[in-house]
Amino acid sequence: MVANTILQQLGGHGFAVMTGSRNFISLGNGLQMSLARNRTSANRLKIILDEDTDTYTMYFYRQTLTKYADIKVKDIARYEGVYFDMLQPIFTQVTGLYTHF
Numbered sequence: 001m002v003a004n005t006i007l008q009q010l011g012g013h014g015f016a017v018m019t020g021s022r023n024f025i026s027l028g029n030g031l032q033m034s035l036a037r038n039r040t041s042a043n044r045l046k047i048i049l050d051e052d053t054d055t056y057t058m059y060f061y062r063q064t065l066t067k068y069a070d071i072k073v074k075d076i077a078r079y080e081g082v083y084f085d086m087l088q089p090i091f092t093q094v095t096g097l098y099t100h101f
Helices: 002-010 012-019 084-095
Strands: 022-026 030-034 044-050 055-065 071-082
Touching: 002 012, 002 022, 002 030, 002 044, 002 084, 012 084, 055 084, 071 084
Parallel strands: none
Antiparallel strands: 022 030, 030 044, 044 055, 055 071
């Protein structure tokens, strides 16, 4: 339920088409997705709902697999206290990808 709400607030199917985002995963209290190539090296985004304040925390990060089959994670950007109407502008600011026409 929360993941669907977040995706709709980002722009729904239009968001996925415009940005090339894919592999949407519900986290129970949030949404995780893979990002298309963008101006940062972030290839993943995790958006978590803080139910106490009704705001989100957005984590942009790069996840890679090393030759020894270890997962390496590099934090790119983190935004806390994000209201629903700030999701699209922050996404565009970090990635350079527009979420709608």
